[in-house]
Amino acid sequence: MNYNIRFLPIICIILFSCEEKNVTSIVSSNLNYEKAWDLLSFKKNNDSAFYYFNLAKLEFDKINDKVGAGKSLMNAAIIQSNEGDYFGSDESSTQALKYFNETKDKDYIVSVYNAIAISRNNLEDYKTALIWYEKALKVSKDSLEKIKIQNNIAVAYSKLKDYKKSIEIFESLLNLKLTNQDKKIKSKIIDNLAFTKFLQNKNYNAEPELNKALKIREKENDLWGQNASHAHLADYFKEKNPEKSLFHAHKMYEIAGQLKSPDDEIEALQKLVNLESTANSKKYFRIYLKLNDSMQTARNKAKNQFALVRYESEKNRADLLKSQAENTKKNYQLLVRNVALGLAFLAIIISFIWFEKRRKRVKQEKELLLQEKELEVKNTELRYSKKVHDVVSNGVYQVMSEIENTREFNKEKILNKLEKLYEKSRDISYENASENFKPKYKSKISNLVESFTSNVLKSVIIGNEEEMWKQISSKVKSELLVILQELLVNMKKHSQAKKIRLEFEKNENQLVIIYSDDGIGFGESIQKKNGLKNMENRIVSCDGSLTFDETIEKGTKIMISFPQKFI
Missing domain, CATH: 3.90.20 (Hemagglutinin Ectodomain; Chain B)
Structure with a gap:
């Protein structure tokens, strides 16, 4: 039997149990959700239910009900998985995760993680399935739910042929004290453990444990469990006892028909084709081809229909957003x-x-x-x-x-x-x-300096030619007049100088102004009070630099420079 299809009832039970918690409030607020729920739960009309779940999501989006929208996508994912649209189910589940809060909506998140893992299993991507099962196990708070997830993890390891890891998990689960209400899950673990041991060692006698699990399932009227047991027993006896294998294959085919599970019917038919006599084998092979073709056609039709419904829903949503935007x-x-x-x-x-x-x-x-x-x-x-x-x-x-x-x-x-x-x-x-x-800029410089000179204070200006100032930016020229004025005022107040000297130089890289006087200087430390601080701020505003020469013994020497971009 295909392991993957047996996971579907489990995920459906988990998801539906989540739905029942808030179904009253949802029904009263979203009629499309109510109709979809009725079609899925009672009328078993998956196609129509999927259509109304998509409409319900749009309604929830309008009122910004993220939980409602997430549940709609979650149920749509169940329908797609049941109809064999595993990629579509994976996509819907992934979208649903975006709507749930990791702290408040853990029950729903666990269910979605499980749904994604099951889709990955059905696509035989067991490594990715393990990742999502582990996520679900980490978030889950329910003890029975944790056991079910661990069982699925062990099955995935078995599919990856890591039998040792799979057996360790199954044995640890059997050591747990399960109540009478947990007989179904206990029989599942017994059956899976025995069959995994057989896969690990073909000489292992798994018959007693496989029969034990089957008896529990028959007593509990667990048809899905009986279906799985007969599948494992048919495979176990295939080489050891073909008659017993054939018996269990027939039982599986019979129960799969009752369950209306085409995947299990196809698996049972495959076993019958290999085990039956030539005449009967041909008969079952024809049934197999017809059923397989019918199932593939139905699934392709469902996939196309789901894609069309999703396209229409997204188109309606886009139209709604456009209308709202307008x-x-x-x-x-x-x-x-x-x-x-x-x-x-x-x-x-x-x-x-x-x-x-x-x-x-x-x-x-x-x-x-x-x-x-x-x-x-x-x-x-x-x-x-x-x-x-x-x-x-x-x-x-x-x-x-x-x-x-x-x-x-x-x-x-x-x-x-x-x-x-x-x-x-x-x-x-x-x-x-x-x-x-x-008026020339040269004259402005000369007049400024001259206004501070006297019979006591003499000045010398070198390099102040009009040709020099032609390429200098207006910002620097404007700031320089204020800077020199501040410098001369400071000199006049504090330096007691008898002579001042101003030199102007320009090269390809920078404009340099050197000021010097024979006054008392700044002493051991230079204190930048308001005047000097303002002067320095103006220099910095033009990306310039201010340097005090502290090596001279007497007087003051200051160098001011401006970069090339201002020249």
């Missing part, structure tokens, strides 16, 4: 329109208020800008007046002193000095005109 989209568009109108009205009010404030602010800014421009013009005039005084006036005064204090003076020498003074005055005029026309 409704959601319409509601969303309506909401967006209302919100947009509200925001537009609010924006008009805010814009009016903002416009009025901006108009006043712009007016104030224009007045301030005008004042700043006027002040800038005055400062420029004062600055260049000072330059004229320092360069031209002092030079002329020096020449006059020289003429006054020299009795005999060199005319050419005096003319040369006057020409130099003329050139200096022309340069000052040109600089003034150029700056007024279009």
Whole structure:
């Protein structure tokens, strides 16, 4: 007898027992589930039941009832397994697992694990079946259920020809104290253990134990068990006593007919074909071919029908989701329109208020800008007046002193000095005109440094050429002015320097600024207070770096650099 088909009643009992716990609440909430349950349990109409279980799942999905949807898939898997659609059953069971909670729904999860294992058994994938049986055993809390699962595990090991492991499990189960209510499972273990020992050793006398199991099953009116016993006895006596083997094959065929189990009928017919006389063998062979063809046709038809029902269900589900999505989209568009109108009205009010404030602010800014421009013009005039005084006036005064204090003076020498003074005055005029026309970044640097110089504090700037600043990014130039200003303010307040020096260098990789003075320096440790901290933050914002030279004995030396990407 085929081991696999005998597992189906077990899984059906397990799954149906799970169903009975909550059937009242489900019936009241899902009419499709109620109808499917009635067709499966009482009318034995598997095709229609499968159809309504799929409809029930869709209804459960609508109300987000995951347990209900999982049960619908679980029952659909039972139907597919009963009809020989083992791949379909495996797929439905796997989908059902996604709906169950590992903590709250352990009873259902055990049943689904068993269903997957049985499908794998029927597909003769015993290694995978063992994995799922082990999962079921780990989750199960019911002692009798655990025994049934362990029995199935032992059978799977036997199918893999690991007879030693199989026998160990069967013997451990027999050592358990089973009650009178467990006689069916006890007879199953006795029968399976004896037959496995025979498979391990063909000389083993399994007849007493096989007959013992058969008597228990006959007493308990266990037709499925009797079917299994006769199958094992037929195989056991096949070489030892063909007449007894033939007797048990006939008994198996008779009981399989009562059970309406085509798989077992086919297995019994195979035995009869090999054991009967030539004439009878041909008769049973014709019956075998007819039944096998009929069964395969029915199963193929069922598989196609299940696939079609599942396709229609998924299509309906897709249509439902599409409809829901469209409704959601319409509601969303309506909401967006209302919100947009509200925001537009609010924006008009805010814009009016903002416009009025901006108009006043712009007016104030224009007045301030005008004042700043006027002040800038005055400062420029004062600055260049000072330059004229320092360069031209002092030079002329020096020449006059020289003429006054020299009795005999060199005319050419005096003319040369006057020409130099003329050139200096022309340069000052040109600089003034150029700056007024279009201020240069070079001038901004020079003016900034100059604003901190005095008779006491002198400055030297090296490399501040307009050509250098053409490729430098506006961000770096903007930040650099503030950085230098912060540096010079700090110097003015704390360094007591008499001389400062600024050097600007640029190569392919970076822009480098070196500042140095002859002041008191920072001492043993550099304390980055607010000013220096702000300066460093600005440098970092341009990916630059700030380095203090602590090796010099007197004064301060700082190097600032910016990377290539800002050049």
